[in-house]
Amino acid sequence: MIHVRPLHPLFVGEVSGVDTTRDLSVADIAEIGAAIAQYAVLVFRDQRIDDEQQLAFSRCFGELEYTGGTGISKPGEQRLHPAFADVSNLDVGGNLLARDNRRRLYSLGNMLWHSDSSFKAVPANYSILSGRVVVDKGGETEFADMRAAYDSFEADTKAEIENLVCEHSLIYSRETLGFGDLTEAEKATMRPVRQALVRTHPVSGRKSVYLASHIGRIEGWPVPEARAFVRDLTEIATQPEFVYRHVWQPFDLVMWDNRCTMHRARRYDSGTIRDMRRTTVAGDAPTAMA
Amino acid sequence: MLIQPIQPGFVGLVTDVDICQPLTARQVAQIEGGMDSFAVLAFPNQPVTDEQQVAFSANFGELEIPLAAQMMAPEKRRFQKLELGDISNFDGKNTDKLRDRDDSRRMYALANRLWHSDASFRAVGAGYTLLHSRVNPTKGGNTEFADMRAAYDALDSKTKALVDDMIVGHSIVYSREQIGFEVKGDGNPDNLKPVKHRLVVTHPVTGRKSLYLSSHIGEIEGWLIPEARAFLRDLTEHATQPQFVYSHKWEVNDMVMWDNRTVMHRATRFDDLNERRDLRRTSLKGVGLGIDSVPVRQAAE
Numbered sequence: 001m002i003h004v005r006p007l008h009p010l011f012v013g014e015v016s017g018v019d020t021t022r023d024l025s026v027a028d029i030a031e032i033g034a035a036i037a038q039y040a041v042l043v044f045r046d047q048r049i050d051d052e053q054q055l056a057f058s059r060c061f062g063e064l065e066y067t068g069g070t071g072i073s074k075p076g077e078q079r080l081h082p083a084f085a086d087v088s089n090l091d092v093g094g095n096l097l098a099r100d101n102r103r104r105l106y107s108l109g110n111m112l113w114h115s116d117s118s119f120k121a122v123p124a125n126y127s128i129l130s131g132r133v134v135v136d137k138g139g140e141t142e143f144a145d146m147r148a149a150y151d152s153f154e155a156d157t158k159a160e161i162e163n164l165v166c167e168h169s170l171i172y173s174r175e176t177l178g179f180g181d182l183t184e185a186e187k188a189t190m191r192p193v194r195q196a197l198v199r200t201h202p203v204s205g206r207k208s209v210y211l212a213s214h215i216g217r218i219e220g221w222p223v224p225e226a227r228a229f230v231r232d233l234t235e236i237a238t239q240p241e242f243v244y245r246h247v248w249q250p251f252d253l254v255m256w257d258n259r260c261t262m263h264r265a266r267r268y269d270s271g272t273i274r275d276m277r278r279t280t281v282a283g284d285a286p287t288a289m290a
Numbered sequence: 291m292l293i294q295p296i297q298p299g300f301v302g303l304v305t306d307v308d309i310c311q312p313l314t315a316r317q318v319a320q321i322e323g324g325m326d327s328f329a330v331l332a333f334p335n336q337p338v339t340d341e342q343q344v345a346f347s348a349n350f351g352e353l354e355i356p357l358a359a360q361m362m363a364p365e366k367r368r369f370q371k372l373e374l375g376d377i378s379n380f381d382g383k384n385t386d387k388l389r390d391r392d393d394s395r396r397m398y399a400l401a402n403r404l405w406h407s408d409a410s411f412r413a414v415g416a417g418y419t420l421l422h423s424r425v426n427p428t429k430g431g432n433t434e435f436a437d438m439r440a441a442y443d444a445l446d447s448k449t450k451a452l453v454d455d456m457i458v459g460h461s462i463v464y465s466r467e468q469i470g471f472e473v474k475g476d477g478n479p480d481n482l483k484p485v486k487h488r489l490v491v492t493h494p495v496t497g498r499k500s501l502y503l504s505s506h507i508g509e510i511e512g513w514l515i516p517e518a519r520a521f522l523r524d525l526t527e528h529a530t531q532p533q534f535v536y537s538h539k540w541e542v543n544d545m546v547m548w549d550n551r552t553v554m555h556r557a558t559r560f561d562d563l564n565e566r567r568d569l570r571r572t573s574l575k576g577v578g579l580g581i582d583s584v585p586v587r588q589a590a591e
Contacts, residue, residue: 178515223470224397
């Protein structure tokens with residue numbers, strides 16, 4: 001039997017009574033599934049998990065995404081199994097990335113509010129992030145509840161956004177920070193995809209606003225008008241009352257539902273090692289009608 | 291003349307004065323004093339004409355010509371008086387017609403919804419800006435102001451040390467880029483070239499430090515661009531928290547005046563394809579800004 005302690009008035013639960021390094025029972029999986037449908041973000045403390053165990057835990061919740069083909073790392077440069085997103089500041093040899101390293105500059109885009117894999121035609125359900133080496137100062141991960149954000153919108157805003165479709169691409173989020181150092185081949189893998197701006201969660205039935213810094217356009221809108229509007233919505237959706245800040249302790253395992261949350265990394269000293277490893281559970285279907 | 295706080299230490303309400311009439315030296319000094327202690331002053335019920343707005347503004351310094359007016363073809367301009375900024379959604383002189391959804395003047399103006407300081411993309415940015423309201427939409431179209439002195443004061447000492455000597459590059463291109471609008475300019479590349487300013491400026495009268503932030507900033511000297519942009523976003527987020535912000539809901543004939551050296555502002559959304567909004571802007575060249583304000587020690591390097 002798992003136990004969940006709320007960490008925030010709106011969402012986020014700390015889970016105890018489960019060891020994620022071991023095989024989960026069917027009952028454990030069902031309880032975690034029900035908890036994440038309610039809390040959207042779950043924190044498991046002191047989980048000394050290895051890569052194999054993290055893969056096994058993650059697969060309990062669905063098929064995994066393979067990160068290859070969406071980022072900018074080439075096969076030989078990858079430090080981890082291809083089902084991992086390497087959210088560290090380390091190279092393949094375990095050395096700190098230089099300040100001007102291309103992968104590092106690219107990864108600064110994680111400091112913008114986003115939802116993982118919203119730039120994929122079928123976006124992710126869950127992300128599972130394990131803090132193997134965490135930093136003492138900064139480097140927090142902030143989460144924002146997009147259900148509560150949606151609920152807070154005025155009726156006319158809800159009506160306005162109900163059927164909007166946005167175009168998401170990694171190119172847009174990187175452009176926002178002035179990172180345009182992408183090859184034609186990379187850009188070809190980052191072609192914009194369509195996503196509904198309002199989603200309904202299949203388990204909780206709650207509506208949420210599906211925002212991300214990957215959004216660059218709203219279908220049928222002039223680009224500047226779309227960008228200004230998305231900025232306004234994002235500002236409302238990421239107000240302090242909708243945000244939980246996770247201060248990492250070593251071996252925290254945090255699992256979140258990308259369908260109804262956004263998250264971002266906070267700044268930290270690039271001269272200290274931060275080794276975080278993410279697995280991602282794939283989604284089921286496109287969000288926008290053809 | 292009476293100046294009462296609307297938001298203590300930041301926004302003052304000025305009554306018992308008629309700014310349609312020429313001011314006495316004492317009144318000018320009183321308003322300047324109010325600007326120094328508050329940074330934003332609101333004058334309700336002032337039915338000034340364009341000429342009266344220009345005359346009132348000229349009490350406080352040298353008027354500047356807005357870049358938008360300067361870059362616009364004369365036949366596209368609503369006002370021939372270049373000092374008068376057209377902050378409306380009208381199709382130029384045809385005030386019965388609203389700008390089309392994809393009108394390039396509309397696209398350019400949408401960036402006013404980003405926090406900025408007027409003319410910070412110029413070697414000498416604006417000092418005071420004065421905005422006079424003629425027509426307002428039924429909903430939205432507020433102007434929000436953020437106090438950059440309070441925002442600076444609230445930084446932790448480590449961040450203060452980091453930003454105190456920082457030099458940043460401002461350009462109109464950067465703010466428009468952020469909403470995906472490419473500024474073509476008028477063929478004069480000087481208008482678009484980034485200019486350098488200190489990120490922390492000291493007010494020439496009050497001596498208070500403030501963050502000279504603006505969405506026109508796109509680079510920090512000595513920093514890699516993505517790092518600079520991420521940092522500037524964080525700093526802007528800090529500086530525009532609700533406790534530093536005042537939102538002005540316009541009434542017809544409000545005149546609001548603010549100091550761009552210590553205040554950022556932005557417009558909020560309204561239904562500009564269906565509703566009319568008309569404000570007239572004048573602004574003054576800023577004293578104590580620009581590369582002149584870089585201490586000699588740094589300018590010599």
